[in-house]
Structure formats: C-alpha cells, structure tokens
Amino acid sequence: MKPSPLPDSRASAAKAPDADRLIKLVRLCFQRLRAAGDTLHADLGISASLRAALETLYELGEDTVPEIARAKSVSRQHIQKIVDALLPLGHVTARANPGHRRSPLIALTAKGRRLFETMRQREAGVVAALAKRLDGAELAAALRTLAILAESLPPRSKGESDDE
Amino acid sequence: MKPSPLPDSRASAAKAPDADRLIKLVRLCFQRLRAAGDTLHADLGISASLRAALETLYELGEDTVPEIARAKSVSRQHIQKIVDALLPLGHVTARANPGHRRSPLIALTAKGRRLFETMRQREAGVVAALAKRLDGAELAAALRTLAILAESLPPRSKGESDDE
DNA sequence: GCGACATTGACAATATTGTTGTCAATTAGC
C-alpha cells in the first residue's frame, strides 16, 4: 500500500460500494428523521410540509408565494395551499406588495415565529444529544461528503422546465 | 486551542450547528436522490416504492407480504397492493407457502431480477461518478456519522404499536 | 403607451403514496 497523497481517484471501484452504502444510509436517516419530527411536533398540528414552509419564511424573511415555491422547487399552487392553510391559523400574514399588486408578501407573524422557535427548541434537544455522540472531525467530513453528493445530483429533473 | 485527543464530548455546543447542517443535508440529498432515481428509471415504469419492494425481495429472497411490511415498517396492506401490482407484470411470483396456507411466499421472477439488476446497473453509473469525486477517508467518516444518526433515531414511532 | 407574452391567484381535477377499518378464512397458543 502506498499512502496516496492524492484524493485517490484511482480507487473509485473500491469506493463505489461505500458510496452505495452512503446512499442507503441517507435514505434510512431521512425516513427516521421524518418519523422523529412528526412525533416531536405531533401536538402542534404541524406537518412536515407546513414546517418546511415555516422554515423557508423564517430564513428568507417575507417573500411571495411563487418565490417560496421556486426556492423549494415545488409547484406554486402547492405553496399557495400551504400558505392558505397557515393564514387563518395566524402563523403568517399577507402584506401588500409594493412591487406587485396581485402577489402579496407573505411573512411569519410573531405567533408563527414563536411556533417555529418552539419547534426548533424541541429539535435542538435531539440535535444536542446527537452532537454529543459525534466526533467533530468525522462530522465535518460527513458534511463535505454529503455536500458533494448533493452537488453531483441535479436540483430538478421534472421535464427540465421551470414552470407550466 | 488545545488539540483535544478525546472524542471531544465537551465541544457538543460547538458541534450542534454542524449536526443541524448534517440533518439539513440529509434531507436535501434524499430529495435529490429520489428525483434522480425517478428520472433514471422513468422508462421502466418503476416508482420509488416499487423499487423498494424489489430491493427488499432481492436482498431478503422470498418472503410473505406481512414479513416484507414489517421489514420496511409500513402497513401490510400497502405491501399487498405493491405486490398485487408487481404480480401481473411478471416481476414477482407467489409460491405456495409450506408453512402457511393463506400467506404465499413472494419472490422475484427471473424477469423481476433482471429488471432490478438493470436498475442497479444504471444506478451504478451514477454511483461510480460520485465515488470518483469522494475521498475514501471522508466517505468512511460519513458512513460512521450517518450510522450514529440512524442509530440515535427510533426505528418507528407511530403509536408505538406493531400492527392494527 | 400599447400590444404580446409571462406571472399570479383562485379553483378544480388528478396522481401517488400511504394509512386505517372491516370481514371472513386461517393459523397459533393454550
């Protein structure tokens, strides 16, 4: 064995089985994360898709429905329904959009922000327990590896078009 | 900075943001993997759930419907519908179960096996391209990290019961 | 401005994936 200083591109045949395992593990982790999230927030009546919308608004600030849809790569009609569900609950508001009469700006209300922060706090408990079990360097390597995986996969592939 | 020799359990507060990023990346990778898989196998008419059933049968060999359901933690009725869809396509067969008259053993046919292997070959191309871009040591670290993540999450949490 | 074209919200229909519920046949445990 020579300790190859290069990012061993020769050994790709040997790495392929591990790459395969990586993909399987990603799928397994995702399923369990979703199940854990559903359990964690069951009492709040917030499903995974509502949570995703809240998260987007929390991070992006106010935005129009089509913008959120594009950010998440889903149909604008789908986001519209989610926002329509969130509005009567008082978690988001629609503010007149100075730059567009028909497309109001959607933003979290104080109530919506509190809700999301409650969810984040619950999740933080789980994440902290997880972080304790992880090695820092290995975790960093995992982040780099998954970033490459995400990068090497196309962001979309549904007919390759952007809209209807 | 002290170069801590221990698997730094002290720095969990510092690792939590990375653990958070890990979870987000897992979600992102999963979404893209599903989209890429759908595109890759679009012409075969095999959806992600059918693929999962084929994979289970490929790995576990012949099994009854309820067994497959338990292996995948989904309702037996769901697997029943998938198997019922696969049977007329000739991808699986139902063989009389010596140990159970009502519950036949389901197995891949030669055609089903060929189909799954075709899918695996297509995927192998993508996986090989990915493997080339990954560093072996980093990949190994990612596998260990994700294994801990999966382990620390409960396998199920749907009312905590096993069946109806 | 004005005319063509794209975007947007509202509404509807549909697809997919998965669940729960029920019933009769069968199997397993005592």
Add this chain to the structure above:
DNA sequence: GCTAATTGACAACAATATTGTCAATGTCGC
C-alpha cells in the same frame, strides 16, 4: 377444541403534490 392473532381482500380515507385552466396583473419591446 376454543380462543387469539394473523392474513388476504376490499374499501374508505388522508396527506402531499402535480397538472390544467382562467381571468387579472405585470413586464418588456417597440
């Protein structure tokens, strides 16, 4: 053998997300 649980068949439903359509609005070239 009697009772429990399991199983397949069938149905109803729920959640998530898609596509299609229409009229109102907005954008851009000219």
